[in-house]
Amino acid sequence: MSLPSGAQAALDAFSACQGWEQRARLLMQWGEQLAPLSESERCESNRVAGCESQVWLLAERNGEHWQFRASSDARLLRGLLALLLARANDLPQRELTQLDLPDWFAQLGLARHLSPSRSNGLQAVLTRMQQLLTTDD
Structure with missing residues (x-):
């Protein structure tokens, strides 16, 4: 599976x-x-x-592909969200549901620097993304 261009740049x-x-x-x-x-x-x-910090997530479907927008009140988390969106944006639903977040952050060399609460928060964001996919009309 090839990476979206934003994810490859990251x-x-x-x-x-x-x-x-x-x-x-x-x-x-x-x-x-x-x-x-x-x-x-x-x-x-x-x-x-x-999420311990405040995080907001919006999703928009564009044909078969999804675009997400997110923000947080925490600077470090905004960076992690940007990397998550770089990996998730423009993917079709099938690929989004298979996204391996720990693997993505490991590839970036960030996994061992994520506290358990940040890892849990990012997993909560991914879970919310997947919920938004299933509530789409």
Whole structure:
């Protein structure tokens, strides 16, 4: 399964990093690229349950493919969300339901730096993505 172009760009960028400090800086930069959500989009119905920080997620279907937008009040988490969206955006539903999040963050060299609560939060975001797929009309 080939990676979406955004995911390949992320993988290339993070693979070039020498250590955690470089990865952390790059993570913050990726987070700054997330399109901001409006106040009305930061509502309770778009909030992801199971995250310590506040996280909002919106999904839009474009034919067979899905586009997600997300934001968080935590800088580091915004970077992780940007990487998750780079991997998940434009995938068809079938591939989205098979997305292996721990493997993706391991490929980026970030898995061992994720606290259990961040890992659980990211898993909650992925679970919410998959719920949004099944509630689509």
